Amino acid sequence: MALNPVVFKVRALTALVFILVMVCGLFIDQWSFFILFSVVHFGCWFEYQKLMGIIYPDYKNIIAIHRYGIMLAGWGFIMWMTNNAYQVGSMQLSEIGWWLMLMFFITMPVAEVVLGRHFNLQNIGISLFGFLYISVCWGLMMDLRSEGILIFGNLFTIDLGWLIPVVMIAAIWINDTMAYLVGSVIGKTPFSSISPKKTWEGTIGGAILAVATVTLLGYFAFGMKDYTTLIVISATAAIAGNTGDLFESKIKRMSGVKDSGNIMPGHGGFLDRFDSLLFTTPLVWLYIKIFL
Template sequence: MRQRVITAVVALLIFIPIIIMGGIWIEIAGLVLAGVAMSEVLMMKKIILISPEAIISIVGTLFLVEAGNWFDGLSKQFNAQFIFFLFVIALLVRMIFSHNRLSFDDVGVLTLSMLYIGYGFSLFIAARGAGLYMLLYVLFIVWTTDSGAYIFGRQFGKNKLSPLISPNKTWEGSIGGTIAATVVGGVFAALVHFPHSLLIMILVTIILSVSGQLGDLIESSLKRFYGVKDSGKILPGHGGILDRFDSLLLVLPIAHLLGLF
């Protein structure tokens, strides 16, 4: 527990100033986080990080993180989507010359991971670009849901939410986490004055809170499939970047889909 607390304090001392400053700092943070997260997927799949397929996957992920900012001016024939497709083609070509070490299934996993992680962290940057309040709102929902689910689950948890994927999670904890997030998100929305009514923001908060828990379960399912406890070891006591940002990687796309930024 002591190690978890120390890691959390150090991480927040670094993370909070970055999101406050925004600009180039949030872009660098997004690129670093995405690169590490993709590396964690590669390591779970036991793919060497200096292999051609690993390099293609990491570069492709970083491209997606900044594609919207750096490649808006490309021609219609040579747009960001097409460039990403070239990364997929590169993986397929690598498959041919890998002597069956890289399979079509592997290419599919790496492509999906690039999309999931790359677009997720690109929206992390986009949310900060919409304003500090927007990113804080999303972060508060994720953090409050996580903390609320833990507290309510410890006190009242009896019915397992998804025993085959995450045995410690309960329906009571899940509902409690969403209630806590709704209260915090509602108060935050009332104070910040979003361009939507308070009722709509409360409904949005509930949707995002549930989405965050689904994001957590998605990453838990990934870890269970590969037989690992944590996605990585970069954060002592907390695991890897995917372990800490799993909820956010689903909450941000849903928030974007709902038109928040």
């Protein structure tokens, strides 16, 4: 296939902007991280509701307080998962999040019964699944970020909260890149009918190279001596990340669309960019909580 200079320029520029935004959000401080994943959260929700409206036409007709209330309840959950490093005046962000989440979880079903034309349990189920799929994931991401912020009274603060999220994201990016390269060179066996371009050779090769790269870089270049955790996180990112990618591809196939959105020209939408992280984060969170 001949290289289209215009398409390549658009994709390259979009990728550069995306990387710059991600780097700023991940590394400036805990607030830039919160803002970044708040934007990602709402972006994923808008695309999810659009796709569900195509698959289940009745979902398009949900009332406004249901449509936006579930998003705000999810945002409240994200706030609730922060710690005392997130202060808004005299209140902790987690307190604000708790009340926001509680308010909308109470008002949404009441509004559906009172204002809705008909009460549809399927629509409620679609929204609750979206809450688990999107909001819970980004809430757990905020918990991982918050747990790494150690506050010692008024003396000083140690902020290593970015470490685990960055390792996850790096592992996913390396896995995707290596899987593409390996699959392009030696890939012959289709991995899944859901995503015809994926091959078993590329998937296995990408996972092995992602685990090796993340572990070696973390251990030797950045002095992270807990190589077991590096192996577990990178392996989880490779396996769960591929599963998340296939899951989102299945939703798009059911919807009959190529991309979940067009916020990033040449690269798709929020769900296209973060589908792997949506499946990886809960598993890494469980590992961290149970074993570390």
